[in-house]
Amino acid sequence: MGKTFAQVAAILYxxxxxxxxxxxxxxxxxxxxxxxxxxxxxxxxxxxxxASLFLRINNNLSKTLLPEEVGIGSEPFIIDELLAKIIN
Known part of the structure; x- marks a missing residue:
């Protein structure tokens, strides 16, 4: 854009x-x-x-991978762990 954050903010506000x-x-x-x-x-x-990939996989399984109590945000780490196990 050729402008700094301050210049853009000045225009917006x-x-x-x-x-x-x-x-x-x-x-x-x-x-x-x-x-x-x-x-x-x-x-x-x-x-x-x-996270989207995890949720799609989880929704297609007869038994879910995680209990519902597990908070949102852990999905990317779970996918990383699954991929590491598949690759190794």
């Missing part, structure tokens, strides 16, 4: 760069980084891809 708060700068930076991630990984991140 219709303020001068000097008037921007830290939160406005940070939210603009995070939003732009999210756009960058979405262009590389359509699901948002590699962990989201692994």
């Amino acid at each position: 219709q303020k001068s760069i000097e008037e921007l708060s830290y939160i406005e700068l940070l939210s603009t930076k995070n939003a732009l980084e999210s756009i960058g991630i979405d262009t590389v990984y359509p699901y948002g991140s590699m962990d989201n891809i692994k």
Whole structure:
């Protein structure tokens, strides 16, 4: 784009760069980084891809791989462990 985060934030918030708060700068930076991630990984991140893969596999099994009590977020690590066991 040819602009800094501060310049983009100033345009978005219709303020001068000097008037921007830290939160406005940070939210603009995070939003732009999210756009960058979405262009590389359509699901948002590699962990989201692994989580989606895990959930699809889990939904097609007669016996689930994990109890429901296990929190969201562990799926990418489980996929990594399964792949490591398959490869080795």
